[in-house]
Structure formats: structure tokens, C-alpha cells
Amino acid sequence: MIFAIEEINNSTQLLPGIKLGYQIYDSCASVTVAVHVAFQLTNGQDPEFHTGDNCSRSGMVMGVVAESGSTPSISISRILSSFNIPQVSHFATCACLSNKQQYPTFFRTIPSDQFQALALAKLVKHFGWTWIGAVRSDSDYGNNGMASFLEAARREGICVEYSEAFYRNDPQSKIKKVADVIRRSTAKVVVTFAAGGDMKVLLEELAWDPPPPRQWIGSESWVTDPNFLRFSFCAGAIGFGIQQSVIPGLSSFLMDLPPSEVAASPLLTEFWEDAFNCTLGKSAATDLKVCKGTEDIKMLQSLYIKTSQFRITNMVYKAVYAMAHAIHNAVCQQTDITTKCNKHTTLESRQVFNELKKVNFSQNGYPVSFDANGDPPALYELINWQRNESGVIEIVTVGFYDASLPIGQEFRINRNLTWMDGGTQVPASVCTDRCPPGTRKVLQKGKPVCCYDCTPCPDGEISNVTDSPDCFPCPREFWPNAEKNACFPKPVEFLSFEEVLSIILAAFSVGGACLAIITAAVFFRHRTTPIVRANNSELSFLLLFSLTLCFLCSLTFIGAPSDWSCMLRHTTFGITFVLCISCVLGKTIVVLMAFKATLPGNNMIKWFGPVQQRMTVVFFTFIQVLICIIWLVVSPPFPVKNLTTYREKIILECALGSAIGFWAVLGYIGLLAVFCFVLAVLARKLPDNFNEAKLITFSMLIFCAVWITFIPAYVSSPGKFTVAVEIFAILASSFGLILCIFAPKCFIILFHPEKNTKKHLMNKN
Known part of the structure; x- marks a missing residue:
């Protein structure tokens, strides 16, 4: 401060011709002493006599550069603001001091802790730490700073395992309790918002029994202090610090300290005696040697001569210049050539206060200005404690934080960091490991x-990001993969020709059609034989033709359903089976009529000749055709994607359209089959060997049994197996008909031709 004031007093640009005076008080980091000094300042100074002007007047305080602590600054500001005396602090960072209603005349050249708290929360979030410990000074600085940090951390999704407060004057048991909490905690990251004096007490306690490796995150009050580098267990600590600066001329000013000036100042005397371990006095009460007066300050190995890393010192420098610029703007006017200042004006502290709000200048390459809350722009260096090649811990600047930049761009890390225990990998500090996708x-x-558990997503749902709070269902036609982190189209399932089941069913279908054709060929080859002629050869050939169609119609059920295949498979099946049953029914009626005709006076056979037989088949078949036409016109079958039977796949199947139409087709077939079965049962005991009624009875019995069991199997079978059941029923009933009706006849024709005679057929025994 003295250097800055002398520099201003020697300047021809700033306050030319006007000298600034000053008076320095030591608050001893005590609120009581600071308040006492504040009252002294507001009461005015002793009269000063200016011999050149032959006048005298009392010195008035235009402004105060103070205090380094937040709590003393709060107390001082409440007193000074009552007299409109501006106060500029170089190190009081409590966010509470930004409240202009309570502290209207307070300014500072160091950013508010509100910015540092936000920066610390973003720093913790940046490195993925969600489980931390919090330690603070039990003071305005620590409590307000930590409160701002915890609020920002909560918004960032960061959890706090513990939050401990202490003060340097607390009992040793209280300090030990805080140290034990740090030692026992599971959080590997410790965020500290503590003043240097408080942090020194805590670290000294921890040094007795160092805790497991911890990643220390420090506020600027201690993380940039070289005196703390001796605590080696804090190696790798990171935090924010005020920008370093080099103040030209300060080094030579500090080095040019003559003993005469030292002896005239109690403050410098104390410094000199401490630095050289001697005494300037001649009192015998001390054991120290007397200073010789030849001590060379340039030979000191102390922070006093290391002027390359000034941080807070620069804040004092800027505070003095801010005050000088405010006075300059109040009493000086800029002309085209020179600056003129009114030395005799009566300057009030209120004027300086008003001008201080508007200062905006650059000093030594650093801008100086205040916002509406009296705060400067928030710009920090990111600090990291790193060991050099010789193993000594050094404070290294590894990046910057600028609160004025857009969100997400505030950080700029330009060097590698080292972490706790000298590691190069970012340590993990989480309550629970991150939940993977799925x-x-x-x-x-x-x-x-x-703190949470990672639960797999339920069936049909996915999560494709880490730490997802919820799982999301896939679209209707999609299904999760095995990891449940992505949706893929569901496989489409239908009874395709490539499947083994389809190949087997198709083989039986084609085989049955070939069997019917071979049977027809045998009957055609022996069409003149009695057994063929006696069994109504015309209806037999028509029946074999319809059975061939029945076998082949099952092929329409295999393959991907389409509009045409869905309509074709059901209608073809219904019509061909009715044609088949109609032929069997005709043959059954012929048997009954033939035996009725043998009775005396009965000529019913003439009413059921070949024409009537054909008309019967056409009539019964036409009814089924009519039912199918109405079904197709009103609500035909159509292909549909079944998404309900199986959640993980799509069943491509034919919807019935009108269920009434489908069951009407089946019901009509069943009605004819039952009617035919009843007639066959009535005719089964008629004599003579050419009686087909027994064979028809067995065939209808098999037919009805197959289709009765088909109904529950069809309803309960899922997916493509529904189609397989339907094909099986068609093939089973078709094979039942052809084997029961035609196999015995073919056996006689081919292997027992001696029985294929009219005499044998007419034999009633």
C-alpha cells in the first residue's frame, strides 16, 4: 500500500500536484480491535499544520483499504457506511458483502465467494465427483462460502457425506473430531472453505495421523499460500487462486530498506527483528543478539523478497489505485493538454464514494472496475500442488476460470494435473458406481x-445413457437387445417354407395329393371292374379330385400372409372340404337308396340317379360358396402383425376379418360331416360286400374327431403354430377320408383281383 501511494504521489498523470496521506492500523485479526479502529477513523484525525499555507485543518478520511477478513470487514463496513466513507477490501470474499442494502459503501478488488463457490461446484462436477466431504471455517467467510457451494453442488447433483465447521480457537477435542471424520469418511474428495489460520490448525492435527489419500479442494485463502506446502499429504490439492502479477518496481522498493527507516517504524522493526533473529533495542530482557546494522535484506531466504508470485498483494495495489482514481475524478479535470486538479476544494467522502462506483481503468495490465454490488469481474487461476523432479511440492497454475464466459466454457485447463498420492488418473469419489446403460x-x-442401486430395465424397456433415472419402452415394433441399451426391430415370425416344420407339412401335403392322383389312376385303370362300378365311379373320381384339392390347399397356409393368400387359404379350404363331404354324402345316400330299392314296391332309386347326385353335390357346395362370398364381401381375412402374443417378436398372421364368417364356414362343414356320419351309421349293417357305409362311417368318425379336437388346439396355439394346427387338421382329415374309403378297395383291386367279381360283391354272407 505504501509503495502504491508513493507511486501515485510521484505520478504526473494521476492526481498531479496532490499528495495522498495514509495511516496504518493493525487489527490483529480481531473484530474488537477492527471496530475500535473504525471509530477512530470516523472521529477524524488530529489537526495538521501546513506552514506554507499559514492555515491548519483537521485531516478527513476519504476512504479505507480494509480488511483482509470477511468478519472484520462486515463490522467495519456497518460503521463506515453510516458516514458514507468508502471501503475497498483486498481479501474479504464473503458473498454477504455484496448486499448493498446492508453494506452500501463496501467495494472489493477480489471476487466474491459466490463466484468461487460456483466455480468449485463446477470443478467437482467437471471431474465426475458426486460424493464429497465438506469442511469450513466457523466464520462468516466459511459459513457463507460453504452455503453457496453446497447450494451450487446440490444443483449439480453432488452429494455431501459430511459437513464440518470449526474455528482456530475451538478446543483441541473439536479439531480432533473434525480430523477423525475426514479419516473415517468414504468420500475421497474434501472441499474446504476455510481461512488460512483455521486450515493450519486442522492440517497440523491431521499431520499427527495422516488420513488415507484424500483429494483436497481448497478455497483461495489457503490453497495458494506457500506456507501450507509443508503438509505433504495434501500433494495434488487443487483450487482457485487470484491471478498472479508482477508489480514493476516493487522488488527494488522492498529491497531498499535502510536501517534508519526500520528503526523509525514499529512495524518494520518487528519485521526486521523476526527476519534476522536479532534485536534493534538494547534491552537486557531479551536473549536475542543486537542487530549490527549491516544486515543485508537481499540475502534473506523468505517470501518477502519473492515478488514473482504476488496474488493478494496485487489486490491491495489495485485497491489503492481505485481509491486514487475516484479522488482524481472528483477533484481533477482533463483539458486538451494537461490535467488540472483543484487543491483547495473541500472534498467529501461521499464524493469519493460516488466516483468509486464509476471507476474503470487498467493498471499494470489488469482491469479494475466494480459492478452494481461493488464486486470486480470474477477471474481465477486453477491451482494444482505438484511435485517437481526433486520431489518438492510447488504451486502450479494449470488453467483458468472466467465467470464472464458462456456456460460450459468457463474452464480452460491447459496443463496436466497430478492428483492425490501423485497419481495421474482422476480419482473416483462416488457413493455408488455409475449405472451402465441397460x-x-x-x-x-x-x-x-x-447412493442408489442399479436395477436392470424391465422387459421391453431400455436405458441408453449412464446413470439413467428411468427406463423407456421401445416402440411397438421394436424390442431391446440383450444388454437393454438399444431397440432393434422385432423379428417377424410366420410359417415359412424354409422351416423344418413347414417342409414336413408340405411333404405330407404333396404326398397326399400324389396318393389321391395315384388312387384315381388305379380306379381309372380298373374302371370296368365290379368294385369300381359298384361304388359309384363318378362320385369316386369327383371325391378323389376334391381330396387332391384338399391336400394342396394346405400349401396356401405356408409362407408370408398377404391380402390374396389370406382370402384364398380360408375360402379354398372351406369350398374343397364341402365338395369332398358332399361327394361322401352322395355316396352314402346312394348306398341307402340302393338297398331300399331291393324292397318290393320301392322305386326310390329312380329319384336319386346320376343327375340328382350331381345336383346334390352342386347344391351343397354352392351353399358354402355363397357363405364364402358373403364373408369376403362383408369382412374378408387380411394380414396383420400380432404384437400381443409375444412381446419380443411379431407374428405375421391372417386375421379372420369376420369371425362369424370363419365359424360359419367351419360350422357348415361340420354340419355336413355329422349328417353324413349319421347316414353312414344307419347304413353300416346293410348286407353285401359292396356296401361302403362301414368305410364311410370310419372316415367320418376320424374326420369329426380331428375337427372337434382342432377347435381347442386352434384357439390355444400361439403364433405360427396356429397355422400349423390348421394344416395338420386338414391333412389328418384328408388322409382319414382317402385311407378309410379308398385303401380297402385299392387293396382288393391290386392284390386280390379274385374278389373283384360281381359274384363276390353280391354275396350276402
Whole structure:
């Protein structure tokens, strides 16, 4: 401060012709002493006599550069603001001092802790730490700073395992308790918002029994202090610090300290005696040697001569210049050539206060200005404690934080960091390991939100990000992969020709059609034989033709359903089976009529000749055709994607359209089959060997049994197996008909031709 004032007093640009005076008080870091000094300042100074002007007047305080602590600054500001005396602090960072209603005349050249708290929260979030410990000074600085940090951390999703407060004057048991909490904690990151004096007490306690490796995150009050580098267990600490600066001329000013000036100042005397371990006095009460007066300050190995890393010192420098610029703007006017200042004006502290709000200048390459809250722009260096090649811990600037930049761009890290225990990998500090994609977070009861269990997503749902709070269902036609972190199209399932089941069914279908054709060929080859002629060869050939169609129609059920295949498979099946049953029914009626005709006076056979037989088949078949036409016109079958039977796949199948139409087709077939079965049962005991009624009875019995069991199997079979059941029923009933009706006849024709005679057929025994 003295250097800055002398520099201003020697300047021809700033306050030319006007000298600034000053008076220095030591508050001893005590609120009581600071308040006492504040009252002294407001009461005015002793009269000063100016011999050149033959006048005298009392010195008035235009402004105060103070205090380094937040709590003393709060006390001083409440007194000074009552007299409109501006106060500029170089190190009081409590966010509470930005409240202009309570502290209207307070300014500072160091950023508010509000900015540092936000920066620390973003720093913790940047490195992925969600489980931390918090330690603070039990003072305005620590309590307000930590409160701002915890609020910002909560918004960033960071959880706090513990939050401890202490003060340097607390009992040793209280300090030890805080140290034990740090030692026992599971959080590997410790965020400290503590004043240097408080932090020194805590670290000295921890040094007795160093805790497991911890990643220390420090506020600027201690993380940039070289005196703390001796605590080696804090190696790798990171935090924010005020920008370094080099103040030209300060080094030579400090080095040019003659003993005469030292002896005239109690403050410098104390410094000199401490630095050289001697005494300037001649009192015998001390054991120290008397200073010789030849001590060379340039030979000192202390922070006093190291002027390359000034941080807070620069804040004092800027505070003095801010005050000088405010006075300059109040009493000086700029002309085209020179600056003229009114030396005789009566300057009030209120004027300096008003001008201080508007100062905006650059000093030594650093801008100086204040916002509406009296705060400067927030710009920090990112600090890291790193060991050099010789193993000595050094304070290294590894990046910057500028609060004026857009969100997400405030950080700029330009060097590698080292972490706790000298590691190069970012340490992890989480309550629970991150939940991978495919799982979701489930909070643990009674614990912070950062403590959770990772639960796999339920079926049909996914999560594709880490630490997802919820799982999301896939679209209707999609299904999760095995990891449940992505949705893929569901596989489409239908009874395709490539499947083994389809190949087997198709083989039986083609085989049955070939069997019907071979049977027809045998009957055609022996069409003149009695057994063929006696069994109504015309209806037999028509029946074999319809059975061939029945076998082949099952092929329409295989393959991907389409509009045409869905309509074709059901209608073809219904019509061909009715044609088949109609032929069997005709043959059954012929048998009954033939035996009725043998009775005396009965000529019913003439009413059921070949024409009537054909008309019967056409009539019964036409009814089924009419039912199918109405079904197709009103509500035909159509292909549909079944998404309900299986959640993980799509069944491509034919919807019935009108269920009434489908069951009407089946019901009509069943009605004819039952009617035919009843007639066959009535005719089964008629004599003679050419009686087909027994064979028809067995065939209809098999037919009805197959289709009765088909109904529950069809309803309960899922997916493509529904189609397989339908094909099986068609093939089973078709094979039942052809084997029961035609196999015995073919056996006689081919292997027992001696029985294929009219005499044998007419034999009633």
C-alpha cells in the first residue's frame, strides 16, 4: 500500500500536484480491535499544520483499504457506511458483502465467494465427483462460502457425506473430531472453505495421523499460500487462486530498506527483528543478539523478497489505485493538454464514494472496475500442488476460470494435473458406481440421492445413457437387445417354407395329393371292374379330385400372409372340404337308396340317379360358396402383425376379418360331416360286400374327431403354430377320408383281383 501511494504521489498523470496521506492500523485479526479502529477513523484525525499555507485543518478520511477478513470487514463496513466513507477490501470474499442494502459503501478488488463457490461446484462436477466431504471455517467467510457451494453442488447433483465447521480457537477435542471424520469418511474428495489460520490448525492435527489419500479442494485463502506446502499429504490439492502479477518496481522498493527507516517504524522493526533473529533495542530482557546494522535484506531466504508470485498483494495495489482514481475524478479535470486538479476544494467522502462506483481503468495490465454490488469481474487461476523432479511440492497454475464466459466454457485447463498420492488418473469419489446403460437408478432408502442401486430395465424397456433415472419402452415394433441399451426391430415370425416344420407339412401335403392322383389312376385303370362300378365311379373320381384339392390347399397356409393368400387359404379350404363331404354324402345316400330299392314296391332309386347326385353335390357346395362370398364381401381375412402374443417378436398372421364368417364356414362343414356320419351309421349293417357305409362311417368318425379336437388346439396355439394346427387338421382329415374309403378297395383291386367279381360283391354272407 505504501509503495502504491508513493507511486501515485510521484505520478504526473494521476492526481498531479496532490499528495495522498495514509495511516496504518493493525487489527490483529480481531473484530474488537477492527471496530475500535473504525471509530477512530470516523472521529477524524488530529489537526495538521501546513506552514506554507499559514492555515491548519483537521485531516478527513476519504476512504479505507480494509480488511483482509470477511468478519472484520462486515463490522467495519456497518460503521463506515453510516458516514458514507468508502471501503475497498483486498481479501474479504464473503458473498454477504455484496448486499448493498446492508453494506452500501463496501467495494472489493477480489471476487466474491459466490463466484468461487460456483466455480468449485463446477470443478467437482467437471471431474465426475458426486460424493464429497465438506469442511469450513466457523466464520462468516466459511459459513457463507460453504452455503453457496453446497447450494451450487446440490444443483449439480453432488452429494455431501459430511459437513464440518470449526474455528482456530475451538478446543483441541473439536479439531480432533473434525480430523477423525475426514479419516473415517468414504468420500475421497474434501472441499474446504476455510481461512488460512483455521486450515493450519486442522492440517497440523491431521499431520499427527495422516488420513488415507484424500483429494483436497481448497478455497483461495489457503490453497495458494506457500506456507501450507509443508503438509505433504495434501500433494495434488487443487483450487482457485487470484491471478498472479508482477508489480514493476516493487522488488527494488522492498529491497531498499535502510536501517534508519526500520528503526523509525514499529512495524518494520518487528519485521526486521523476526527476519534476522536479532534485536534493534538494547534491552537486557531479551536473549536475542543486537542487530549490527549491516544486515543485508537481499540475502534473506523468505517470501518477502519473492515478488514473482504476488496474488493478494496485487489486490491491495489495485485497491489503492481505485481509491486514487475516484479522488482524481472528483477533484481533477482533463483539458486538451494537461490535467488540472483543484487543491483547495473541500472534498467529501461521499464524493469519493460516488466516483468509486464509476471507476474503470487498467493498471499494470489488469482491469479494475466494480459492478452494481461493488464486486470486480470474477477471474481465477486453477491451482494444482505438484511435485517437481526433486520431489518438492510447488504451486502450479494449470488453467483458468472466467465467470464472464458462456456456460460450459468457463474452464480452460491447459496443463496436466497430478492428483492425490501423485497419481495421474482422476480419482473416483462416488457413493455408488455409475449405472451402465441397460439399468436405472433406484434410490436407497434413507440415503442421499447419490447412493442408489442399479436395477436392470424391465422387459421391453431400455436405458441408453449412464446413470439413467428411468427406463423407456421401445416402440411397438421394436424390442431391446440383450444388454437393454438399444431397440432393434422385432423379428417377424410366420410359417415359412424354409422351416423344418413347414417342409414336413408340405411333404405330407404333396404326398397326399400324389396318393389321391395315384388312387384315381388305379380306379381309372380298373374302371370296368365290379368294385369300381359298384361304388359309384363318378362320385369316386369327383371325391378323389376334391381330396387332391384338399391336400394342396394346405400349401396356401405356408409362407408370408398377404391380402390374396389370406382370402384364398380360408375360402379354398372351406369350398374343397364341402365338395369332398358332399361327394361322401352322395355316396352314402346312394348306398341307402340302393338297398331300399331291393324292397318290393320301392322305386326310390329312380329319384336319386346320376343327375340328382350331381345336383346334390352342386347344391351343397354352392351353399358354402355363397357363405364364402358373403364373408369376403362383408369382412374378408387380411394380414396383420400380432404384437400381443409375444412381446419380443411379431407374428405375421391372417386375421379372420369376420369371425362369424370363419365359424360359419367351419360350422357348415361340420354340419355336413355329422349328417353324413349319421347316414353312414344307419347304413353300416346293410348286407353285401359292396356296401361302403362301414368305410364311410370310419372316415367320418376320424374326420369329426380331428375337427372337434382342432377347435381347442386352434384357439390355444400361439403364433405360427396356429397355422400349423390348421394344416395338420386338414391333412389328418384328408388322409382319414382317402385311407378309410379308398385303401380297402385299392387293396382288393391290386392284390386280390379274385374278389373283384360281381359274384363276390353280391354275396350276402
